[in-house]
Amino acid sequence: MTGGRVAGRILALALACVAAPAFGDSALPAAKYANEQLADPAQEAAAKDLMLTLRCIVCQGQSIADSDAELAADMRALVRTRIAAGESPESIRQWLIDRYGRWVTYEPPVDALTAPLWLAPLLLLGIGAWLARGRFKRKRRAQ
Amino acid sequence: MKRPWLVWLPLAGFVALFAIFAAGLIAPADRTIESKLVGQPVPAFDLPPGAPGRDGFSSTMLASGEPRLLNVFASWCVPCIAEAPVLMELKRRGVKIDAIAIRDRPEDVAAFLARNGDPYQRIGSDTASRVQLAMGSSGVPETFVIDGQGIIRHQHIGDIRPENVPEILAKLEEARR
Numbered sequence: 001m002t003g004g005r006v007a008g009r010i011l012a013l014a015l016a017c018v019a020a021p022a023f024g025d026s027a028l029p030a031a032k033y034a035n036e037q038l039a040d041p042a043q044e045a046a047a048k049d050l051m052l053t054l055r056c057i058v059c060q061g062q063s064i065a066d067s068d069a070e071l072a073a074d075m076r077a078l079v080r081t082r083i084a085a086g087e088s089p090e091s092i093r094q095w096l097i098d099r100y101g102r103w104v105t106y107e108p109p110v111d112a113l114t115a116p117l118w119l120a121p122l123l124l125l126g127i128g129a130w131l132a133r134g135r136f137k138r139k140r141r142a143q
Numbered sequence: 144m145k146r147p148w149l150v151w152l153p154l155a156g157f158v159a160l161f162a163i164f165a166a167g168l169i170a171p172a173d174r175t176i177e178s179k180l181v182g183q184p185v186p187a188f189d190l191p192p193g194a195p196g197r198d199g200f201s202s203t204m205l206a207s208g209e210p211r212l213l214n215v216f217a218s219w220c221v222p223c224i225a226e227a228p229v230l231m232e233l234k235r236r237g238v239k240i241d242a243i244a245i246r247d248r249p250e251d252v253a254a255f256l257a258r259n260g261d262p263y264q265r266i267g268s269d270t271a272s273r274v275q276l277a278m279g280s281s282g283v284p285e286t287f288v289i290d291g292q293g294i295i296r297h298q299h300i301g302d303i304r305p306e307n308v309p310e311i312l313a314k315l316e317e318a319r320r
Contacts, residue, residue, distance in 0.1 A: 058282065070246060
């Protein structure tokens with residue numbers, strides 16, 4: 001690679017860094033409590049626990065505690081404001097489930113639909129134990 | 144103990160897994176998040192004006208006796224620019240449209256409307272996405288069909304394109320009943 005091409009690439013990279021993304025974010029600063037902890041440590045701990053188990057609606061693999069999306073920031077602000085107002089974490093979770101479906105929580109409640117999630121591991125462990133038992137028996141017989 | 148078919152079990156397992164992954168890659172799951180509030184009243188809100196010189200916008204104004212559209216948009220949202228002419232066309236056809244501007248400044252909204260047209264009767268300003276979250280909306284733009292009693296009857300996710308106009312008009316007509 002010639003020096004000129006290297007310089008060209010560096011320039012292109014520098015330009016890419018300053019270019020504004022097409023699907024830009026808003027011009028408003030983050031809401032209060034989006035990135036600011038609550039003064040009461042117990043309340044902040046409760047809010048943090050809840051935020052870790054709520055799914056960001058924009059960047060769908062992340063919790064709202066981890067996401068940099070603006071909507072996630074607004075959801076954190078919502079959680080902290082409501083916790084500060086004395087609302088229980090489970091009631092906030094239910095409020096979001098009522099709007100976005102159970103999908104929004106990383107802690108699905110146990111019911112007919114989610115039961116396989118909880119039962120399948122037990123079932124698989126049982127099958128594993130049964131298989132292993134058969135193996136051990138056969139070995140003993142061979143000896 | 145002879146079970147010759149057991150030899151094929153790993154291959155069968157592989158084929159099954161391969162089919163599952165291939166299906167997921169060829170037709171990825173739909174990641175659209177629909178609001179669960181369709182069929183329920185619009186959550187109560189009372190928003191300050193979204194553009195200079197306009198009135199504020201509260202949920203009580205939606206129960207106006209005739210169906211209308213509630214458009215969730217923002218001046219910083221690119222698909223909203225594409226949607227603007229379609230909303231103008233709906234307005235031309237007599238559709239009443241209200242709006243909630245998400246995380247926006249009134250002066251930016253005014254500039255957006257001056258550039259792309261103003262189809263809105265009312266605009267509320269939702270600076271922390273509170274009403275958006277209360278509506279179960281997951282982004283901009285989104286449009287809700289609200290009936291005359293203030294009940295959400297339909298949600299359109301993403302920008303309304305010219306080909307969506309008949310569907311929107313049909314949903315408005317349905318909401319009239």
